[in-house]
Amino acid sequence: MTTLVIGGAGYIGSHVVRLLSDRGERVIVVDDLSTGLRARVEGSDLVELVELDVTRPDAAEKLAFQLRASGADAVIHFAAHKQVGQSVAKPELYWHDNIGGLANVLAACANAEVRDVVFSSSAAVYGVPDVDLVTEDLTPAPINPYGATKYVGEWMLADAERAHGMRTVALRYFNVAGAGHPELADTAVMNLVPIVLDALDRGEQPRVFGDDYDTPDGTCIRDYVHAEDLAEAHVAALDYLRGEDRPHRVFNVGTGTGSSVLEVLDAIARATGTEITPEIAPRRPGDPARLVCSTDRIEETLGWRATHDLDEIVTSAVQARRLA
Numbered sequence: 001m002t003t004l005v006i007g008g009a010g011y012i013g014s015h016v017v018r019l020l021s022d023r024g025e026r027v028i029v030v031d032d033l034s035t036g037l038r039a040r041v042e043g044s045d046l047v048e049l050v051e052l053d054v055t056r057p058d059a060a061e062k063l064a065f066q067l068r069a070s071g072a073d074a075v076i077h078f079a080a081h082k083q084v085g086q087s088v089a090k091p092e093l094y095w096h097d098n099i100g101g102l103a104n105v106l107a108a109c110a111n112a113e114v115r116d117v118v119f120s121s122s123a124a125v126y127g128v129p130d131v132d133l134v135t136e137d138l139t140p141a142p143i144n145p146y147g148a149t150k151y152v153g154e155w156m157l158a159d160a161e162r163a164h165g166m167r168t169v170a171l172r173y174f175n176v177a178g179a180g181h182p183e184l185a186d187t188a189v190m191n192l193v194p195i196v197l198d199a200l201d202r203g204e205q206p207r208v209f210g211d212d213y214d215t216p217d218g219t220c221i222r223d224y225v226h227a228e229d230l231a232e233a234h235v236a237a238l239d240y241l242r243g244e245d246r247p248h249r250v251f252n253v254g255t256g257t258g259s260s261v262l263e264v265l266d267a268i269a270r271a272t273g274t275e276i277t278p279e280i281a282p283r284r285p286g287d288p289a290r291l292v293c294s295t296d297r298i299e300e301t302l303g304w305r306a307t308h309d310l311d312e313i314v315t316s317a318v319q320a321r322r323l324a
């Protein structure tokens, strides 16, 4: 079996590429290396890198050629912009690249008669849900262009299913952190764990955006999932698509357990052996107080559940940073 992984040199994509090649599958990585790193996908005879920007006008044709030439039977599509703030400032970039890129990918799949597609969606589709545990049945209500492009992407998958008989899965990621292998670590400093580690390395104290939320310690609660667990969820989704029955196309990927910002800082203090005295800053606009998912559907349908807890997530991120 051969899988074409678009954005496979990225942080999460490369974890999936590693799992697939480790189980003996051939992988064609398509990546424009704008944020992806060649080093993440080197070293295996089963992995080939094709440099290609899937948002270009000729991308659908080039992708269809790659699909046919490689005999790929499935596509996993990661390549997209993912910064909420940037999406508010430059929505056209997100419409063009996130939606346009997916349109090219789906057109190529239709053309090359590849049916199985796994798509990176996000908990950002839910917006600011006022529930303890977010289930997939909750009606999405994104509050920024990033989340909107992910929700539109899910509609596009459904349209492609109806028009071309495709079989698709959208995985709604919650807060991803940690590294399964040090060389695959998140090198961007955009999310809480890397931001805090970066601040500590510079001898600065991290900032907590608001401690007056209606949560036990006043700080925001999120569902942190290890990149290695998330990668396993993609492999489970691929196996599901390759099987017979397929009742769902959307799954939350998280642990079902919430951790507050202060709990994450405590875990980082333990892992680094550093004392952390955070600065309490004002609330960040658009932050829900709590965003934790129900994992019932993915556990029951894909047989997947996370196996790493917050301490393991943070320890793996700290170790990867030390070895970088």
Ligand code: UFG
Residues within 6 Å of the ligand: 082, 083, 084, 122, 123, 124, 146, 174, 175, 190, 191, 192, 193, 195, 196, 206, 207, 208, 209, 210, 220, 221, 222, 261, 284, 287, 291
């Ligand atoms: N936070 C701080 N200080 C910081 C950085 C973050 O207190 O320096 C807090 C945030 O306010 C939030 C929590 O840490 O409460 C997590 O923040 P992140 O920016 O790491 O993650 P978000 O929950 O805001 O966003 C993540 C992904 C998005 C995705 C969203 C879905 O980064 O891509 O989950 O809800 F859209």
